[in-house]
Amino acid sequence: MWPSLLRKAKAGGINIIETYVFWNLHEPVRGTYDFTTDSANLPYFIQLCKELDLYVCLRIGPYVCAEWNFGGFPVWLKHLPGVELRTNNEVYLREMKRFTSKVVDIVRPFLPDKAGPVILLQIENEYSSISDAYGEEGVKYTEECGRFVNELNLSALWFMCRQPYNVPGIINTLNDFYCHPFIDDHRKNFPTAPAMWTEHWPGWFRWFGHAKPTRPTEDVVYAVTYWFAKGGCFHAYYMYHGGTNFGRWAGGPYITTSYDYDVMLDEYGLERYPKYHHTKRLHDILFQFEDV
Template identity: 45%
Template sequence: MFKLQWLVATLACLTFCIGDNVSYDSNAIIINRERRIIFSGSIHYPRSTEAMWPDLIQKAKDGRLDAIETYIFWDRHELQRQKYDFSGCLDFIKFFQLIQDAGLYVVMRIGPYVCAEWNYGGFPVWLHNMPGIQLRTNNQVYKNEMQTFTTKIVNMCKQANLFASQGGPIILAQIENEYGNVMTPAYGDAGKAYINWCAQMAESLNIGVPWIMCQESDAPQPIINTCNRFYCDNFTPNNRKSPKMFTENWVGWFKKWGDKDPYKTAEDVAFLWQDFFNLAASSTIITWERFCFLSNTDEKNDATIDLQGDGKYFVPAWSVSILDGCNKEVYNTAKVNSQTSLFVKKKNEKENAQLSWAWAP
């Protein structure tokens, strides 16, 4: 089945300026009274060297990103309790300053549990060994340590004037990470109490920019809940006043032995993006220049859509077309020109051959 959705929308200004005031409504993040579409990419500062940062940031800017997002890695900064290290590739303050110098924003994801395909999700080992501790739940021992670290990071950013409210690049900050995935089955009522505490603790730090929680469908207000998935086009925030955002656009995942490679092609990524904007704009009725999105969600069958006075348009299976003025195709996601490499298993031609084994000490 193909889906035809029209929208009359006006492209938000993408002109960069450091904002003193960051807020939001159901349509967008608002920086200095200007609604913005923010395109962000991940660069995790401890996964590279200081010398690499300027080039990585410049490549992000050349790729037309507006913002860099990164986790803050607790285990690297506090290897021993209350003994901190922010030197070398752990100098996230310098990293943020370089991002600002390049004219980009920062999305700071403190966590401090980060997952991130990182050892123990970013928790330091000494935390696990504290008497009476239970991690990521309504446990006072854990909450004390989490609040101490989170507060330290926030205070360091304040001292360096890094929040947008201070003229800095940080426009959003995240507390916790994908907790909604495990809260109900693993933590129950204690998990709900914990996530409410997280929100209250974060808001009490008065950073002057919005806080977000990813994968948290019951995020307490005024926290913005965001989506992390392969497909977030149908995601809806839990608050009508929150903008539609996703913090992780998955293009791959762990490979299980014998399974197919879990990744999205460039064409599929493009489809997701355009369908995300299509549905977001259609549901919020934004006033933009005249554009039409033609969406075909059938995975196998192409479609021809008749717009009568504006002509007929061929829309390939699983694709979105964008029409300038609703009468001229300027983009179709199935026509992305990209190289795709696929690895397949082939049957061994010598399947019946006898194998020879030998043991060695």
């Protein structure tokens, strides 16, 4: 479905594709990698984006949440002696850096200095949700994440989303239903960072036994318009196509295998009316006046 979905996204006015990298998909057994088969074929996916002139925002994590099993962590990780996840822990940092370096090696041919489409890379994910629990060790951890990726000296930019600390060399980005109210505070707290909205939620995921969450198209368009009117410079939907969590990949308590998300391309890859068409009109207008 990838070629069809990417073509529909491009036709809908999208020019950058965000995708997570799931550690437990690519390294289910420690030291055994899969970047070539089926949905694990990351180079093929990025190449498709390149052929369609779509930029790529690659969200490595390697903790990614995404309502995915164990947040993307492989189960073997928690059984390593002495490991403590997502903090300034020697064992965790060693494994995190090893996997991240592997992903970087895979995507090097697709970076800007090679005329590639991967212009943004993410390390960690929404750390503000747990930062208080780790205190000073959490500060040290995010700083070490920043130091590590900056020393890789890549031509793409690195960011962390929804994290509370100003990490040198890392762009802090926003995730929410509406992000224009946060722009002024963002500029005060991160004066050298552009205002980037890496997750705009046009819908929401679903739990068994609950009603399907929906969000009006008009509200989605309002949020995008206000964001750029306030000076935002980057915007991406989470999700644009949600799809299906096959097998046991759905994470969290009682989250359904359907990850439809009430977004522009539905679970089956079909255009959702009017959300797909209305947002396409907005995107066309934004591109028409992008120099303003």
